[in-house]
């Protein structure tokens with residue numbers, strides 16, 4: 001049995017290096033849209049209000065540059081339908097940013113087709129800014145004959161823009177790898193509306209369908225009909241900003257529909273742009289195996305916490321998710337390489353090791369803080385005051401002034417503890433400064449140094465922050481949705497038994 005895996009890295013590279021041909025049952029991808037916007041990760045504060053802290057998790061702006069040109073030429077040189085589509089796009093669009101976006105997508109779609117099983121399906125999530133181009137690219141990559149649906153995900157949001165209709169939908173392009181008879185597809189049913197039931201009553205409804213969609217004779221219809229067949233316009237609420245782990249987080253019920261319809265228990269689901277892991281959380285809950293890829297350590301950290309938090313609340317024993325993480329630094333030189341390549345990623349990774357949540361540095365109220373950890377240490381968790389640890393992370397040269405600065409931040413923030421994480425060994429002066437800050441005493445009577453210094457080497461060997469510790473005490477990631485029992489999770493739909501392939 002293939003194990004569940006979280007990969008940190010560029011999905012094109014990961015797919016080429018680790019994923020063998022025709023091994024995946026279902027792919028859902030939600031790439032950054034071509035909406036000319038930089039997404040920032042906004043974290044909700046513990047009291048539920050918006051934090052001003054922002055972190056750039058990924059750029060959603062595409063420019064025609066050397067990388068885009070190289071990607072374009074690679075696809076064109078391969079030949080085939082995708083190459084033809086790209087040549088046509090280039091004639092029409094020239095070298096603009098839409099073209100750069102398509103040049104990024106084209107080689108990935110080729111790889112995704114390669115790894116999909118004969119019975120498999122793919123859902124590409126996009127919005128009307130790019131869906132028309134992407135549909136042509138999907139036709140080229142998967143074959144126009146394998147197009148199944150353009151699903152409209154309709155939601156409500158705050159009104160914006162006076163001179164056009166409110167834009168309230170995303171588009172899901174659903175294709176299969178081969179002809180319709182082969183694909184895994186479990187028919188879903190919508191509940192009958194109150195007015196239909198009132199008008200006909202259940203006894204008078206004669207139009208039932210069996211699992212393969214055939215109309216049943218009226219005699220058997222009443223028993224078999226679980227409602228009307230699910231159509232291609234899905235009304236599902238967005239994740240409210242206050243509950244989001246990630247600004248582009250998708251609702252679990254959207255993924256429940258996709259995964260239930262297009263896979264069976266034990267199947268392998270791939271999300272190559274997995275963000276905060278909505279696909280993974282749902283796949284795990286619905287007893288599918290999964291592979292997630294993301295290019296930020298922040299996403300990988302959020303997913304790990306999401307899985308732990310969700311399953312801490314899951315009643316079924318033995319259901320704790322088992323998975324491995326590939327691509328994270330395993331030793332000091334790996335950590336140094338990451339720090340040299342991208343100091344932000346290094347910070348996110350290091351903070352993930354101590355279960356802290358990153359915040360943007362040097363911004364307003366968060367000046368001097370790279371991460372925070374919130375905890376409860378009183379007997380009654382409902383009445384407990386939320387306490388905090390603030391973090392500063394440095395990958396370069398360090399000195400006693402850094403520890404002194406953090407000590408000032410701890411006092412300013414009225415935090416219980418301050419933790420300084422560094423690559424270099426702490427000097428005697430740094431240790432002395434930290435020691436002079438005294439201790440935090442918990443209501444349980446335990447003592448914990450107010451100022452702590454942790455080197456990356458120590459973190460890699462398993463050392464962690466010293467604070468009043470036990471299961472459930474760290475409430476930093478409590479925004480993660482709790483895993484629910486299957487039936488409650490999606491009340492408006494009924495699920496038939498899975499079809500055999």
Ligand SMILES: C[S@@+](CC[C@H](N)C(=O)[O-])C[C@H]1O[C@@H](n2cnc3c(N)ncnc32)[C@H](O)[C@@H]1O
Pocket residue numbers: 009010011012030031032033057058246248249250251272273274275276277278279293294295296299
């Ligand atoms: C729109 S978000 C996905 C949100 C996700 N569906 C969820 O519910 O959380 C896109 C994600 O793709 C990631 N990403 C962008 N380019 C990538 C690449 N080349 N390889 C892997 N991940 C990438 C970003 O870091 C971001 O987390």
